Amino acid sequence: MASLKDALSSLSPFAFEDLPSEDKFPQFVKQSFTHAETLLNSVPVQPQDTSKTFEPHPTNSAHNAEETYCDPTSVPLPLYRRDSDAAKAWGKPYKMSAKENPLAVQVYKMAAHDRHGAWFARRSVHQGLGFEKWKKAAQHEFLESLKVQEGPGSGAVRGVGADRRLEKLAGPHNSKIEVWQTSSAFPGPVTPRESLILLFSSSNALFELPQVGDVDGKPEESRQVPRHWLAITRPTTHTDAPNRPNLVKMEYESTEMIREIPIEGNPDPESNPIEWIMISRSDPGGGIPRFMVERGTPASIVGDVSKFLTWATGKSEADFDEDGREQSIDAVIEQQNKQLDQAEETQVLTDDLGQTEKVASPRPPDEHEEQAEQAQDGLVSKFTTAVESSMSGYLPVFQQQAGSLRNGEHGDDDSSSDISDSSDNTFRSALHEQRRFSLGAVNDSGTWTDSSTSLQNPQAAGHASHERVQSKEIDKLLQKRAALDERARKDREAFAQKAAQVGDKEQKERNKILDKQEKERKKREERYQRQLAKIDEQRIKEERKDEARQKKAEDKDAMKKMKQEVTEWKRRCQVAERETDLLRKQVEGLQRENTAIVARLPEEEVKAMVASGRGGGVTSAAKAESTRSNRSGSSSDHGGNLTKS
Numbered sequence: 001m002a003s004l005k006d007a008l009s010s011l012s013p014f015a016f017e018d019l020p021s022e023d024k025f026p027q028f029v030k031q032s033f034t035h036a037e038t039l040l041n042s043v044p045v046q047p048q049d050t051s052k053t054f055e056p057h058p059t060n061s062a063h064n065a066e067e068t069y070c071d072p073t074s075v076p077l078p079l080y081r082r083d084s085d086a087a088k089a090w091g092k093p094y095k096m097s098a099k100e101n102p103l104a105v106q107v108y109k110m111a112a113h114d115r116h117g118a119w120f121a122r123r124s125v126h127q128g129l130g131f132e133k134w135k136k137a138a139q140h141e142f143l144e145s146l147k148v149q150e151g152p153g154s155g156a157v158r159g160v161g162a163d164r165r166l167e168k169l170a171g172p173h174n175s176k177i178e179v180w181q182t183s184s185a186f187p188g189p190v191t192p193r194e195s196l197i198l199l200f201s202s203s204n205a206l207f208e209l210p211q212v213g214d215v216d217g218k219p220e221e222s223r224q225v226p227r228h229w230l231a232i233t234r235p236t237t238h239t240d241a242p243n244r245p246n247l248v249k250m251e252y253e254s255t256e257m258i259r260e261i262p263i264e265g266n267p268d269p270e271s272n273p274i275e276w277i278m279i280s281r282s283d284p285g286g287g288i289p290r291f292m293v294e295r296g297t298p299a300s301i302v303g304d305v306s307k308f309l310t311w312a313t314g315k316s317e318a319d320f321d322e323d324g325r326e327q328s329i330d331a332v333i334e335q336q337n338k339q340l341d342q343a344e345e346t347q348v349l350t351d352d353l354g355q356t357e358k359v360a361s362p363r364p365p366d367e368h369e370e371q372a373e374q375a376q377d378g379l380v381s382k383f384t385t386a387v388e389s390s391m392s393g394y395l396p397v398f399q400q401q402a403g404s405l406r407n408g409e410h411g412d413d414d415s416s417s418d419i420s421d422s423s424d425n426t427f428r429s430a431l432h433e434q435r436r437f438s439l440g441a442v443n444d445s446g447t448w449t450d451s452s453t454s455l456q457n458p459q460a461a462g463h464a465s466h467e468r469v470q471s472k473e474i475d476k477l478l479q480k481r482a483a484l485d486e487r488a489r490k491d492r493e494a495f496a497q498k499a500a501q502v503g504d505k506e507q508k509e510r511n512k513i514l515d516k517q518e519k520e521r522k523k524r525e526e527r528y529q530r531q532l533a534k535i536d537e538q539r540i541k542e543e544r545k546d547e548a549r550q551k552k553a554e555d556k557d558a559m560k561k562m563k564q565e566v567t568e569w570k571r572r573c574q575v576a577e578r579e580t581d582l583l584r585k586q587v588e589g590l591q592r593e594n595t596a597i598v599a600r601l602p603e604e605e606v607k608a609m610v611a612s613g614r615g616g617g618v619t620s621a622a623k624a625e626s627t628r629s630n631r632s633g634s635s636s637d638h639g640g641n642l643t644k645s
Contacts, residue, residue: 004042004086008112008119010035011253013235014198016167016179026172033173033205036232036255040277041208042086043108043121044093049073054263056271060317062128065309069103072125075261075273090121094298105305107298112281117290120297121279124305129313130270131260135203135229136320137312138258142180144311152192152247153185157311158304160184160195160252166238175202181241184250189517193284194247198236205230206259227269228259233280254280276305 010032020028052074062068090108105124112118142162148155155161160182167179178201183194206225235251243249256278263272278301284293598606 003038004089007035007038011234011255013251015237016198029171029173029175032200032232033202033230034207036230037206037208039255039279040257043123043277044087044090045077046072048077056263056266057128059130059268059270060133062313064313065306066102068126068128068309070125070127070273072104075125101302103305105302107302117281117283118294119279119281120301122301123275123277125273125275127273131227131274133317134258134274134312137315138229140320152183158307166240173202174204175200179236179238183247189520191248191286193250194244195250195252196236196238196241197252198234200232203229226260226262228257230257248286250285251283254278
């Protein structure tokens with residue numbers, strides 16, 4: 001048992017930063033796999049029924065979980081050294097109906113002594129799914145869940161979905177060490193959970209040779225560790241994975257293994273049966289009572305077997321091929337990591353009442369806003385270029401302003417309103433300067449000439465007409481720009497209104513959820529009160545039963561005492577009767593003696609004794625004697641009369 005406790009402690013939480021250095025790392029990994037092997041070999045195995053024969057199914061012939069069923073008593077026992085005390089610690093398997101457990105999964109429970117919940121183990125044997133395909137499916141289970149990112153636990157095969165992979169290291173014994181951030185969802189109103197796990201996996205993790213030579217006399221050279229794949233899951237911490245909002249932290253410790261059971265004489269190793277063993281325990285955190293977790297664990301881990309096999313048999317082996325897949329998977333993981341990092345860096349929006357918080361995700365720009373912004377940018381660019389080219393010879397200062405406008409040089413880069421005001425001011429100054437050009441001109445040196453001189457010059461008059469045409473074009477462009485600004489403003493208002501409607505809808509949904517939670521709470525409260533009333537009623541019944549039993553016992557004791565007293569009085573009466581009979585006999589004897597004495601005395605002496613008062617007893621005796629004499633005489637006379645007659 002000491003070795004079993006040490007092996008179980010090897011699944012306890014372990015920080016990723018505490019991994020040993022390179023010189024101690026191989027020993028650490030080997031020790032982890034050795035402890036896992038000890039644990040997995042401690043799970044009890046059903047004895048083989050020699051009257052049954054194993055008939056292998058064709059390789060990968062199973063199309064669903066039910067077709068992978070294999071009678072565990074029809075296959076030879078895995079011949080490994082097992083600790084009988086450790087096997088006894090698991091106790092007897094859970095009893096489940098065939099409907100609840102169609103794949104004959106054996107589930108065991110063992111109490112823990114570290115105040116962190118009980119350990120559960122399961123073992124099952126399957127066929128119809130080749131070992132290589134099964135191993136690839138197990139290796140790609142987390143990678144499969146990365147394809148779906150729609151919330152906690154989305155895309156999960158067995159309920160726990162991977163959100164991102166933080167670390168991936170290559171270790172000794174053909175092993176991989178990875179850090180995964182996972183999540184899982186539960187039925188409402190239970191909050192979704194998240195966990196951070198340190199995952200060790202290898203297909204060269206067993207070091208104990210089968211004990212074949214001890215059974216059928218085969219030499220030790222023929223012993224060979226069968227094909228297998230082993231995984232260890234430990235809770236961990238990582239600097240790049242802080243606790244996420246709206247998720248409760250949970251811990252999950254487990255080790256599982258798939259191992260081939262070689263069948264002697266089978267030409268196709270892929271059709272050999274496979275035993276699947278897992279040991280695990282979990283702490284969901286939050287306020288869920290431990291007894292509820294342990295009560296639902298057996299059915300949950302049995303259901304996980306069907307879920308995984310249903311998913312694995314529905315895939316082809318080509319879906320799990322490594323060629324060209326690892327690079328794409330890493331790209332997907334990198335993309336998911338970036339999205340999660342962006343989601344974690346967004347702000348938390350809180351309503352005015354401060355009752356609801358929601359993590360804001362990066363919102364893609366609205367299509368109308370993009371079109372409006374592109375139209376505005378294109379119009380401003382075209383307008384600036386046109387004005388700059390037409391007035392570069394007349395207004396050098398405007399050329400500088402237009403250049404600065406095109407290059408984005410403004411007084412305040414942080415405010416879009418300042419940019420719009422600067423552009424409007426530039427356009428107004430350009431119009432103002434153009435009107436001034438209608439009254440004067442600029443010579444080659446850039447100095448102003450008199451307006452009357454320019455009017456006398458026909459070229460200057462034509463140029464002024466050209467400037468008026470340009471002014472009209474600028475006015476049209478400004479009108480278009482104003483129209484686009486108005487359209488963009490309306491689009492922003494529409495978007496804000498739509499966002500408000502979405503917020504109202506989310507608030508309604510949130511209120512519905514809160515109402516549902518309140519109803520569920522009331523139902524649970526009523527159920528709790530009913531249970532309390534039932535417990536009180538049961539307690540009262542038990543008290544009444546105890547009182548009745550006590551009264552019955554008292555009555556029984558009283559009756560017993562009464563019987564004893566009656567018996568005692570009967571005995572006393574019998575003794576008294578015997579004494580009375582004895583005294584009566586004594587009195588009768590004395591009376592006879594007295595009568596005899598009186599009969600022998602003379603009559604004169606008797607009369608003298610009576611006269612003197614001393615013959616009371618004698619007198620009575622004489623009277624009695626005389627009475628008897630008279631009776632005897634009368635009877636004799638009567639007899640004589642009868643004789644005569």
